[in-house]
Amino acid sequence: MPADAPSEFALPDGVHPFPHKHLTGIAGLQPWEIGFLLNEAEQWIALNRATAKHDDRLAGLTQINAFFENSTRTLLSFEIAGKRLGMDVINMHAAQSSVKKGETLLDTTATLNAMKPDVIVIRHDASGAVGLIADKVDCPVLNAGDGRHEHPTQALLDALTIRRRVGRINGTVVTICGDVLHSRVARSNILLLGTLGAEVRVVAPPTLLPPAVERMGVKAYTDFDAALEGAEVVMMLRLQLERMDGAFVPSPREYHHFYGLTRERLALAAKDALVMHPGPMNRGIEITSDVADDIQQSAITEQVEMGVAVRMACLDVLTRSRRGVEGWA
Amino acid sequence: MNGVTKGTLAIRNGRIVDPVAGTVEEGGVLIKDGRIEAFGEIEHGVFRKSDVVADARGALIAPGLVDVGAFAIDPRAATAGGITTSLLMPDQAPPLDAPALIRQAASFPADAVSIVPFAAATRGLAGREMAEIGLMKRAGAVAVCTGRQWIADSELMARIMAYASAFDMIVITHAEDGGLVKGAVATDGEMASRLGLASAPAIAEAMAVARDLMLAEETGARLHFRQLSTARAFDLVRAAKKRGVAVTCGVSPAHFLLSDQAIGPFKTFARLSPPLRSEDDRKAVIEAVRDGTVDLIASAHDPRGPEAKRLPYVSAEPGMAGAETLLTLSLALVQEGVVTLPRLFDLLATAPAKLFGLEAGRMAIGAPADLILVDDGKPWKIVGDKLAGKAGNTPFDGLPVQGRVLKTIKGGQPIG
Numbered sequence: 001m002p003a004d005a006p007s008e009f010a011l012p013d014g015v016h017p018f019p020h021k022h023l024t025g026i027a028g029l030q031p032w033e034i035g036f037l038l039n040e041a042e043q044w045i046a047l048n049r050a051t052a053k054h055d056d057r058l059a060g061l062t063q064i065n066a067f068f069e070n071s072t073r074t075l076l077s078f079e080i081a082g083k084r085l086g087m088d089v090i091n092m093h094a095a096q097s098s099v100k101k102g103e104t105l106l107d108t109t110a111t112l113n114a115m116k117p118d119v120i121v122i123r124h125d126a127s128g129a130v131g132l133i134a135d136k137v138d139c140p141v142l143n144a145g146d147g148r149h150e151h152p153t154q155a156l157l158d159a160l161t162i163r164r165r166v167g168r169i170n171g172t173v174v175t176i177c178g179d180v181l182h183s184r185v186a187r188s189n190i191l192l193l194g195t196l197g198a199e200v201r202v203v204a205p206p207t208l209l210p211p212a213v214e215r216m217g218v219k220a221y222t223d224f225d226a227a228l229e230g231a232e233v234v235m236m237l238r239l240q241l242e243r244m245d246g247a248f249v250p251s252p253r254e255y256h257h258f259y260g261l262t263r264e265r266l267a268l269a270a271k272d273a274l275v276m277h278p279g280p281m282n283r284g285i286e287i288t289s290d291v292a293d294d295i296q297q298s299a300i301t302e303q304v305e306m307g308v309a310v311r312m313a314c315l316d317v318l319t320r321s322r323r324g325v326e327g328w329a
Numbered sequence: 330m331n332g333v334t335k336g337t338l339a340i341r342n343g344r345i346v347d348p349v350a351g352t353v354e355e356g357g358v359l360i361k362d363g364r365i366e367a368f369g370e371i372e373h374g375v376f377r378k379s380d381v382v383a384d385a386r387g388a389l390i391a392p393g394l395v396d397v398g399a400f401a402i403d404p405r406a407a408t409a410g411g412i413t414t415s416l417l418m419p420d421q422a423p424p425l426d427a428p429a430l431i432r433q434a435a436s437f438p439a440d441a442v443s444i445v446p447f448a449a450a451t452r453g454l455a456g457r458e459m460a461e462i463g464l465m466k467r468a469g470a471v472a473v474c475t476g477r478q479w480i481a482d483s484e485l486m487a488r489i490m491a492y493a494s495a496f497d498m499i500v501i502t503h504a505e506d507g508g509l510v511k512g513a514v515a516t517d518g519e520m521a522s523r524l525g526l527a528s529a530p531a532i533a534e535a536m537a538v539a540r541d542l543m544l545a546e547e548t549g550a551r552l553h554f555r556q557l558s559t560a561r562a563f564d565l566v567r568a569a570k571k572r573g574v575a576v577t578c579g580v581s582p583a584h585f586l587l588s589d590q591a592i593g594p595f596k597t598f599a600r601l602s603p604p605l606r607s608e609d610d611r612k613a614v615i616e617a618v619r620d621g622t623v624d625l626i627a628s629a630h631d632p633r634g635p636e637a638k639r640l641p642y643v644s645a646e647p648g649m650a651g652a653e654t655l656l657t658l659s660l661a662l663v664q665e666g667v668v669t670l671p672r673l674f675d676l677l678a679t680a681p682a683k684l685f686g687l688e689a690g691r692m693a694i695g696a697p698a699d700l701i702l703v704d705d706g707k708p709w710k711i712v713g714d715k716l717a718g719k720a721g722n723t724p725f726d727g728l729p730v731q732g733r734v735l736k737t738i739k740g741g742q743p744i745g
Contacts, residue, residue: 104636126643127524216519
């Protein structure tokens with residue numbers, strides 16, 4: 001654990017560091033459980049930077065990546081994470097699966113379960129779908145994004161990035177800008193950062209803010225400049241192109257004008273504020289290239305790197321019980 | 330009590346609920362030829378001469394419930410819930426949009442429960458062309474209904490109301506503005522936002538109510554809102570009633586007992602239409618029942634099997650199995666002092682029967698002997714899997730409740 005990790009989130013005596021079978025969301029996690037996963041991830045950063053990036057502790061186990069929604073980056077990250085830990089990794093794309101033939105989600109789930117995987121990583125376009133599946137399978141389930149609901153490993157990798165770059169999370173001012181309404185990344189980050197004591201602001205046009213979002217413990221803004229004042233971390237969200245055609249936002253041009261992160265705007269935030277984006281970026285719309293590519297302030301590629309480490313930590317921790325690791329039975 | 334045919338059935342030692350008189354009095358009921366021959370204090374000699382005598386052991390004897398707007402014909406659920414008349418939504422397969430289909434539904438054997446169909450307002454319930462409203466009335470439909478959906482086209486809705494008023498048929502609408510609720514599966518609020526569910530503002534209901542009230546005033550149609558659930562909507566109905574508009578509205582127990590908290594985490598059995606609302610709106614439903622703005626309470630019975638409910642929340646169909654728990658859940662209003670026992674049976678039986686011109690729902694000499702025996706103190710637990718009807722999709726699964734139907738008598742015949 002880094003020396004400056006906030007002590008108030010230390011594991012209380014006699015408490016198991018991670019008593020959950022699945023990781024379906026950040027909701028319901030204790031601060032020390034989040035801290036535990038982040039600490040576990042630290043060891044994998046070093047391994048991933050070494051020439052021989054391999055550890056055999058999960059050898060012989062089977063990981064199924066069941067992606068009912070298209071993904072390139074997250075799927076790749078989970079696949080690399082599983083393989084670096086020695087697992088046999090199988091990718092199932094919904095586009096090629098029986099889901100297209102009308103099979104129900106739970107029937108597909110039963111089929112996957114019968115193949116005796118040791119961990120299933122799921123992405124689905126319906127909020128709550130991963131939790132539904134988790135109730136029906138014997139092995140641990142990892143949520144790789146369900147609808148607008150949660151994307152817990154993204155929030156964990158963002159937290160790891162912030163902890164390493166800013167040095168702390170407790171008390172840090174984080175501004176999340178963009179399509180909060182449709183974003184599972186935003187929801188998981190709001191929950192995680194709030195649990196660890198950050199001051200979270202969300203900013204978007206009113207059409208892209210969830211109803212009653214303040215009830216989730218954030219400050220809501222519609223003025224990006226005001227939301228940036230004193231921000232130590234600026235987290236930009238991707239705006240889907242189909243939402244810029246007049247339904248939620250009049251045009252990409254107008255969106256960029258009011259909600260695009262430019263060099264000038266970034267100057268309103270705290271000095272050396274960290275710039276983040278979960279990717280893939282719409283360059284020139286929510287973020288300009290000079291900001292995205294700034295070596296000092298942008299952590300965007302580092303987020304991707306932390307993603308592999310965090311996912312390795314989650315796969316390791318969730319399979320400890322079935323591997324019979326001492327203290328995890 | 331089984332085996333009675335045309336003779337006389339006497340029930341003694343009960344507490345007679347008379348919703349019209351507003352009384353609960355000890356006494357009995359004498360039934361002959363399927364009708365109520367006498368009720369109240371009955372001389373011993375009468376019992377001696379009856380073919381069958383049953384002891385109610387202090388249970389309530391009340392009119393069988395008249396349930397407005399069930400989505401399925403489900404006699405076992407109805408009987409278990411004390412429902413003896415079920416007014417059927419046109420949302421069937423195929424939709425009840427033609428006289429032959431109405432005739433078929435209306436002729437369902439009334440051994441356990443009388444089925445009274447509503448006519449679809451538009452062909453195929455598609456909201457485009459008017460269905461044969463007049464002919465369907467002749468075939469046995471008692472009202473015109475927009476079904477699960479609101480009719481977005483205001484001109485068409487105006488014509489339906491004007492046309493139906495010539496046949497003195499009530500027009501029943503589903504009050505949710507179609508544009509606002511498009512794609513939504515919940516009501517705006519913290520719960521929907523936390524779960525990441527597409528939601529619509531609660532005013533979608535009041536907006537639809539406002540339009541339909543204006544159209545009803547303009548056309549002179551009699552208007553009934555099948556299920557209302559928000560404070561703003563009740564305010565509009567309350568004001569319209571004061572102006573003398575011929576408007577009525579119903580509520581279901583889910584909307585006065587549950588708020589949108591019940592949908593978390595992704596409980597598809599609590600996905601309803603209209604959706605469960607905020608705590609403030611839940612309380613507004615109770616107030617509207619208390620002050621008489623609400624005319625009737627109905628189950629919105631919509632049994633759904635796992636193929637419709639064991640799905641991600643957004644893909645699941647809305648609706649709950651409500652027939653069997655209608656009375657039990659509504660008794661909470663009596664236990665909490667919102668309404669008296671006779672008034673509750675008015676809301677559940679007498680008022681709905683009167684509204685739709687049915688003979689049922691009354692404790693009166695000569696009225697059909699559709700009666701129920703109820704132990705209003707009996708504690709039990711609702712268990713979805715053990716419900717008698719077609720499916721057990723209830724958001725009240727596991728809830729301890731008080732009061733249960735002991736016996737349902739249909740046309741003088743004890744059922745089940």
